[in-house]
Amino acid sequence: MVIDMRFTVILVSLIFPILSGISFAQEKIISKTNTFYTSNDLQIYKNILHKFEVIGEKHTYDKSYNYSNHQWTIGFLSGIFKKYPKIRKEILNKSTSKFVQGAFLISLYRANIPNEAEKYAASNLSEKWSNYYKTRILSLEEVIPRDTPSENDLLLGAFAATGTKQYIYNMLYYFEKENIEKITDAIKVGLLIEKFGPEMTPKKGYKTKITSAFVKKYNAKNDIKSYLHLMTMGVAIWSIRSNMKKDDNLKKLFEDFLSKNKILKPILKSEINYLSNYIVDFIGYNATKSNILKKSLDRYESLETQINFNKI
Known part of the structure; x- marks a missing residue:
């Protein structure tokens, strides 16, 4: 058990930045930003670009930089480049840092405009372009997040720019391909991140076993991709639910998706209620140390579900 707990602590410390979904700097970019596709307000993309340039001033560009903490901006720029040629031309003609130029290049590739990317790279980023050409980065339409949580941010950024439902x-x-058990666990992950942050546990009170339960169930020691697949699905739920509070179109899109799938809506409803009850029990247990409440907490933290799948 000691080894398991140590592994859990190490694993969480390693993937904490991944589960954060977007970096602190990235949050500062989008927190006060409306979706571009609903307003076509040019000031929106100009503000995003300016703040990204400020971030870029703190970084040294080199050919190995992968912009993994800036996927929302890459997605947003990719969407802009793909859907709005005039704006793309204006942006690419800007004089800016190598760091930002590198982001432009990746965004052109994600937008599936290879000729433009090759032309842009020819000036002073040809070595980096050669690397991307060899590895063949997927276009936005081809990205289906599996074991890389930050790819959800890439697609959300593209959606904010274009409103394209496919993203x-x-x-x-x-959520239409996996078994019910994994779908339920992924929804649980998303709701836990939404409530408690990337650690998925309350910051105060007794130490919960939720993270350890996920690590054990999905054999993270020997199959990290299986575990990250679960986390990636969970981050998708968290990201969409968080962003739809500011985007009615996204909210409707998500609700329509749930309505068309006979199992997702009841699972989500059940897990929301279960988490609410868990929080009440958690508060009560910390105050009373009741054995009854502890047993209730243990059931939730063992990843038990309250839904009867036979009735769905």
């Missing part, structure tokens, strides 16, 4: 459907792809 959201790609985020939810595995």
Whole structure:
């Protein structure tokens, strides 16, 4: 058990930045930003670009930089480049840092405009372009997040720029492919992140076993991709639910998706209620140390579900 707990602590410390979905700097970019596709307000993309340039001033560009903490911006720029040629031309003609130029290049590739990318790279980023050409980065339409949680941010950024429904459907792809048990666990992950943050546990009170339960169930020691697949699905739920509070179109899109799938809506409803009850029991246990409440907490933390799948 000691070894398991140590492994859990190490694993969480390693993937904490991944489960954060977007970096702190990235949050500062989008927190006060409306979706571009609903307003076509040019000031929106200009503000995003300016703040990204400020971030870029703190980084040294080199050919190995992968922009993994800036996927929302890459997705947003990719969407802009793909859907709005005039704006793309204006942006690419800007004089900016190598760091930002590298992001432009990746965004052109994600937008599936290889000729433009090759032309842009020819000036002073040809070595990096050669690397991307060899590895063949997927275009936005091809990205279906499986074991890389930050790819959800890429697609959300693209959706914010264009309103293209397919990007959201790609985020939810595995909710139509996986078994009910994994779908339920992924929804639980998303709700836990939404409530408690990337650690998925309350910051105060007794130490919960939720994270350890996920690590054990999905054999993270020997199959990290299986575990990250679960986390990626969970981050998709969290990301969509968080962003739809500011985007009615995204909210409707998600609700329509749930309505068309006979199992997702009841699972989500059940897990929301179960988490609410868990929080009440958690508060009560910390105050009373009741054995009855502890047993209730243990059931939730063992990843038990309250839904009767036979009735769905």
